[in-house]
Amino acid sequence: MADAFALELSNISKRFGTHWALAHLNYGLPPARSLLLTGHNGSGKTTLLRLLATAIQPTLGQLQVLGFSAKRETSLIRQHTALLSHASYHYEDLSAEQNLKLLARLLGKPSAQLPLLLERVGLSSRKQSPVRQFSAGMRKRLAIARLLLKAPRLALLDEPFGELDPSGIVDMENLIRELKAQGTTLILATHLVEQGLSLTESRLHLNQGRIEEAS
Amino acid sequence: MKTGFLHNMWAVLLKDFQIEWKTKARLNALLFFSIATLLMFSFAVGPNVESKAAHAAAYIWLSLLFASVLSLGESFRIESENHALEGLRLAPTSLKAFFLGKTIANTLLLWLLSLLIVPLTFALYNVELQGSWVLLVLVLLGGAAAIAAPGTFYAAIALGARSKDILLPLLMFPVLVPALVACVKATTLVVEADPMQQLSSWLALLTAFCLVYWVLGTLLFPHVVEGD
Numbered sequence: 305m306a307d308a309f310a311l312e313l314s315n316i317s318k319r320f321g322t323h324w325a326l327a328h329l330n331y332g333l334p335p336a337r338s339l340l341l342t343g344h345n346g347s348g349k350t351t352l353l354r355l356l357a358t359a360i361q362p363t364l365g366q367l368q369v370l371g372f373s374a375k376r377e378t379s380l381i382r383q384h385t386a387l388l389s390h391a392s393y394h395y396e397d398l399s400a401e402q403n404l405k406l407l408a409r410l411l412g413k414p415s416a417q418l419p420l421l422l423e424r425v426g427l428s429s430r431k432q433s434p435v436r437q438f439s440a441g442m443r444k445r446l447a448i449a450r451l452l453l454k455a456p457r458l459a460l461l462d463e464p465f466g467e468l469d470p471s472g473i474v475d476m477e478n479l480i481r482e483l484k485a486q487g488t489t490l491i492l493a494t495h496l497v498e499q500g501l502s503l504t505e506s507r508l509h510l511n512q513g514r515i516e517e518a519s
Numbered sequence: 520m521k522t523g524f525l526h527n528m529w530a531v532l533l534k535d536f537q538i539e540w541k542t543k544a545r546l547n548a549l550l551f552f553s554i555a556t557l558l559m560f561s562f563a564v565g566p567n568v569e570s571k572a573a574h575a576a577a578y579i580w581l582s583l584l585f586a587s588v589l590s591l592g593e594s595f596r597i598e599s600e601n602h603a604l605e606g607l608r609l610a611p612t613s614l615k616a617f618f619l620g621k622t623i624a625n626t627l628l629l630w631l632l633s634l635l636i637v638p639l640t641f642a643l644y645n646v647e648l649q650g651s652w653v654l655l656v657l658v659l660l661g662g663a664a665a666i667a668a669p670g671t672f673y674a675a676i677a678l679g680a681r682s683k684d685i686l687l688p689l690l691m692f693p694v695l696v697p698a699l700v701a702c703v704k705a706t707t708l709v710v711e712a713d714p715m716q717q718l719s720s721w722l723a724l725l726t727a728f729c730l731v732y733w734v735l736g737t738l739l740f741p742h743v744v745e746g747d
Contacts, residue, residue, distance in 0.1 A: 393606025
């Protein structure tokens with residue numbers, strides 16, 4: 305039987321030291337839907353995405369991602385989830401190709417598809433260069449290649465348009481549409497609300513770690 | 520393609536070698552640091568040739584121990600840059616496999632360093648090897664493994680701390696005392712061709728130390744890294 309929710313948050317709270325970054329979140333997102341996360345700086349968007357990726361664990365509450373418990377089945381969630389975050393996750397001294405090869409090895413995927421991926425994100429000509437020599441936009445493009453290599457069931461995109469040039473932004477919009485067409489559940493956190501709304505079906509607005517509006 | 524435990528371990532090991540091969544920064548820095556340390560010991564002890572030769576093994580292992588602090592810190596600096604370790608964690612990668620891959624890489628680097636500095640020390644301190652070179656190479660490998668396992672574990676703990684450069688030796692040095700003593704004694708006995716047949720007991724201590732810390736490190740490492 306298909307899961308009723310791709311995400312299910314029950315009274316989720318997250319505390320860092322004495323500061324509650326998220327407080328008592330309750331929300332459910334059906335599979336293959338796309339959600340826009342909005343809110344001011346410090347509203348808890350990134351923390352929520354990191355919780356969903358199981359990079360961190362909630363302080364309180366129950367979290368189910370793709371039907372798996374975030375506490376007991378983290379490995380299963382990680383297999384099917386990809387996070388495009390502020391941190392690029394690249395090794396600076398390895399080349400773009402070596403970084404992707406490492407991920408392909410860990411995922412058990414053939415490296416034959418890597419040239420195509422690098423071509424797609426526009427890094428073919430720089431595939432042998434160490435990431436240390438890359439601009440912020442090129443690092444973002446490599447992070448997108450990582451996401452595509454993983455082919456996740458749940459894609460978590462934290463400010464995906466940041467650092468990209470105009471052609472990169474168009475490519476990212478096309479990628480989001482493509483992921484949606486493939487049935488990927490998608491969560492997009494951005495300050496570009498109009499752009500985000502045109503790409504997603506639902507919206508969650510956070511304010512000081514609480515849900516202010518869900519539509 | 521499979522993504523088993525050994526596959527993950529190999530991927531981490533290969534990645535560390537690729538980075539080292541590309542930059543060669545760590546091995547070069549460690550080699551010059553170790554040579555500088557050995558020279559400082561030599562100057563501090565003075566011109567007494569007998570005293571120098573008698574304590575050569577201690578100088579070798581102290582020099583390797585100090586170099587290991589730099590090496591282990593650097594091995595986790597590359598993991599903290601761009602939150603690369605988090606990227607591997609979310610890939611997902613078995614953290615036990617990661618620990619073993621990283622520890623093997625650190626062991627091999629320290630071993631290689633020891634193979635470079637031991638002949639130099641023997642020349643500098645007028646040491647004549649009376650025992651077997653093969654046995655000496657094995658003792659060096661055992662010592663490198665004994666430093667690398669707790670070192671890799673504590674480097675991961677220190678990674679999240681503000682004063683990680685201070686914390687790592689503070690955590691690591693007390694734990695390594697038995698291994699250090701065993702390494703110095705075993706090396707001295709190999710150099711002197713083990714006249715009283717004492718070598719086996721020191722090798723047993725070194726083996727037991729390695730077993731305990733490689734097993735403990737593998738089991739505890741995921742808890743250190745996953746704790747938030």
